[in-house]
Amino acid sequence: MLRLAPALALVVLLGPVACGLIATLLPAFGYLPALGGDHFTTSHFHEVLHVGGMERSLWLSYFTGLATTLIAFVIVWLFVAGWNGTAMFARMQHLISPLLSVPHAAAAFGLVFLIAPSGMLLRLLSPWATGFDRPPDWLLLQDPNGIALIAGLVMKEIPFLLLVTLAALPQTPAAQAARVANSMGYGRIAGFTFTTWPLVYRQIRLAVFAVIAFATSTVDVALVLGPATPPTLAVKLTQWMSDPDIAMRFAACAGAVLQLGVTVAAILTWVVGEKIAAAVVKMLRNSGHRFVRDAALRTAGAALTGMAALTVFAGLALLALWSVAGFWSFPDALPGSFNLRTWERTLPQLAGPLGTTLATGLIATAIAVVLTLACLEREARTGRTGGNRALLFIYIPLLIPQVAFVFGLQLFFLGLGWDASFPALVFVHLIFVLPYVFLALSDPWRAFDKRFVWVAAGLGQSPVRTFWRVRFPMLLKPVLVAAAVGLAVSIGQYLPTLLIGAGRWPTVTTEAVALASGGNRRVIGVMAFMQMVLPFVGFALAAAIPALLFRNRRDMGVAA
Amino acid sequence: MSTLHLDHVTIALGERQLLAVDTVVQPGETLTIMGPSGVGKSSLLAYIGGFLDNAFTASGAVRMDGEDLTQLPSHARRTGILFQDPLLFPHMSVAENLLFAMPRAIKERAAKAEEALAQAGLDGFSSRDPATLSGGQKARVALMRVLLAQPRCLLLDEPFSKLDTERRANVRGFVFGEAQRLNLPVVMVTHDAEDAHAAMNATGGEIIDLAANG
Numbered sequence: 001m002l003r004l005a006p007a008l009a010l011v012v013l014l015g016p017v018a019c020g021l022i023a024t025l026l027p028a029f030g031y032l033p034a035l036g037g038d039h040f041t042t043s044h045f046h047e048v049l050h051v052g053g054m055e056r057s058l059w060l061s062y063f064t065g066l067a068t069t070l071i072a073f074v075i076v077w078l079f080v081a082g083w084n085g086t087a088m089f090a091r092m093q094h095l096i097s098p099l100l101s102v103p104h105a106a107a108a109f110g111l112v113f114l115i116a117p118s119g120m121l122l123r124l125l126s127p128w129a130t131g132f133d134r135p136p137d138w139l140l141l142q143d144p145n146g147i148a149l150i151a152g153l154v155m156k157e158i159p160f161l162l163l164v165t166l167a168a169l170p171q172t173p174a175a176q177a178a179r180v181a182n183s184m185g186y187g188r189i190a191g192f193t194f195t196t197w198p199l200v201y202r203q204i205r206l207a208v209f210a211v212i213a214f215a216t217s218t219v220d221v222a223l224v225l226g227p228a229t230p231p232t233l234a235v236k237l238t239q240w241m242s243d244p245d246i247a248m249r250f251a252a253c254a255g256a257v258l259q260l261g262v263t264v265a266a267i268l269t270w271v272v273g274e275k276i277a278a279a280v281v282k283m284l285r286n287s288g289h290r291f292v293r294d295a296a297l298r299t300a301g302a303a304l305t306g307m308a309a310l311t312v313f314a315g316l317a318l319l320a321l322w323s324v325a326g327f328w329s330f331p332d333a334l335p336g337s338f339n340l341r342t343w344e345r346t347l348p349q350l351a352g353p354l355g356t357t358l359a360t361g362l363i364a365t366a367i368a369v370v371l372t373l374a375c376l377e378r379e380a381r382t383g384r385t386g387g388n389r390a391l392l393f394i395y396i397p398l399l400i401p402q403v404a405f406v407f408g409l410q411l412f413f414l415g416l417g418w419d420a421s422f423p424a425l426v427f428v429h430l431i432f433v434l435p436y437v438f439l440a441l442s443d444p445w446r447a448f449d450k451r452f453v454w455v456a457a458g459l460g461q462s463p464v465r466t467f468w469r470v471r472f473p474m475l476l477k478p479v480l481v482a483a484a485v486g487l488a489v490s491i492g493q494y495l496p497t498l499l500i501g502a503g504r505w506p507t508v509t510t511e512a513v514a515l516a517s518g519g520n521r522r523v524i525g526v527m528a529f530m531q532m533v534l535p536f537v538g539f540a541l542a543a544a545i546p547a548l549l550f551r552n553r554r555d556m557g558v559a560a
Numbered sequence: 561m562s563t564l565h566l567d568h569v570t571i572a573l574g575e576r577q578l579l580a581v582d583t584v585v586q587p588g589e590t591l592t593i594m595g596p597s598g599v600g601k602s603s604l605l606a607y608i609g610g611f612l613d614n615a616f617t618a619s620g621a622v623r624m625d626g627e628d629l630t631q632l633p634s635h636a637r638r639t640g641i642l643f644q645d646p647l648l649f650p651h652m653s654v655a656e657n658l659l660f661a662m663p664r665a666i667k668e669r670a671a672k673a674e675e676a677l678a679q680a681g682l683d684g685f686s687s688r689d690p691a692t693l694s695g696g697q698k699a700r701v702a703l704m705r706v707l708l709a710q711p712r713c714l715l716l717d718e719p720f721s722k723l724d725t726e727r728r729a730n731v732r733g734f735v736f737g738e739a740q741r742l743n744l745p746v747v748m749v750t751h752d753a754e755d756a757h758a759a760m761n762a763t764g765g766e767i768i769d770l771a772a773n774g
Binding site: 450470474 | 611
């Protein structure tokens, strides 16, 4: 059984991506017999490219994706380079970690409630500073250049990039290198950038590419914060894919191929940027400049990171506030009254999506955890790690825009008669849950002191018994944390749920995003609050269960 | 009582040969491998115990009771091992650590565990969290745990190097005493000459000094 685990994991990771890509490519070139497409043609590409505003949509996807990645990357770099190893750094780390579990859409709604013309920021400034007694007619959200979209993405990608960087840091001699560089008179940022950053960057590179892929092709965040006329490419394609006119599927698939092109172009642009940045860093390093006066940059790094975190937290608080708000007129900073009426009214329609969200998330996560444990245990017993190639495979579903293969996957499932079924929904979630569970669990699993296993073998314990009695309980905490990560990823899935579920399996996320255009803040508050609270409960349980089980075991590191 | 045969055992890392041993360890006797850290002396224990990393290449037979241990999976070899850290399982109580080690066929398990603790001078420690024990106490529990698994030989990997001088002699005496009492062949790896001499005085046996011939 164990021997099959890596192959099975590969099938889950690559199978749907490959099938989905092929099933996107064929209709893109006109071939989809079920819909009457029986010959190959490039006409759908011409059609797509002549749709009004298409050039703008392509540019928006490329630009917002790259800008998001660059801004988040620079902030994380400045923060890590400037503060790594300080007490402030450790505190910020604790502040940031929970943000990873907040679904993108919930964070986006939080930002809306904060910066909209009738949002909290302007309420706090009005009327004393602005003179407004009515929300101004400003285009702060869904601005045509996608600035709000970039802001919403940046604040969620900072925690991701930061945590990936933190995982890479212990594998570098960061502390010693910093001491050596500082003793030669280098400033903090320069010392870190010259000595350690190249080693760190090599390890987080795939994660950076994953951010580019996500940011160039996100649908849910762009629906909430992105421009509307024209929208980003992925949003437009999703509209076509859900169009009652089935013939639009051809255009949607052709567009999905273009989306793949946009993402690849963005990644290639980044790779060119890497070369230039490396050359510049090398030149500066060899020039001997010490860059001692970096206090302003360090402060900026910390301030921007802290601001991103506070923005998400403030947004989440506003979601909760709106969900219990009674009458709340502009520019009052607080509602005139509080009540549970919105909750009472929304709960009946919430029950179904809540059940689907939990069932899908828990089953997909359970499968992902079992597969990951089987792969890691197999690796531990054979001593063979997949190396860099395995890491690339794990990242594949995160490096290819969802639009590009989930469209095809939907058509593929349709052909098999699996569409809109619950197992298909769980399966498509598993594709995205598995990589994150694996990434979250592999480091602690591999860091486990193997001598415990050798001792157990010396005591005559079989590998199976050693797994269940020694390794698994000792690593229960990281296993549960990885499961919580998986659950959070599943809860946040919008596009795969929408398309594979075909509207028949609404979740709190699809419901929340569907409300975006309606604009009832109280109901959005309830839905988005549920969206954010579920992953949080998962992480709380992941901390509480081992603490309870091992409350009398000091070295299990969970005692209060 | 069985003898441990190391027949033409050689271990190499890439092109570099780390050690070559061809000897016999009698029951109750200790073979000591001495040498500075980094020469790969622990790899011999890993080879005997069955957990040598793939990066090493090894040849030669390890025979006991007419079996070649290298042909058995590590958990079937019954080669008890002690490291410099006691490595008590942190999620189990002291008694659970001992119960985990006992072969399934053994009856009256709890009583046997108590008995072993009493023997180590640790009466009443069964329900304790291993984390609350002192270094010397942990080392003694670790030894009792190995012995309760009924090993046919004992592998010691720098087992005393983390203990302070006072406890060191005490624990060392306890380990070699028990090995003698049970007539177990012992293979010890150490960088400490004092450990090596203590082993020879207590149990007899050979010392192979890797520094001397390398």
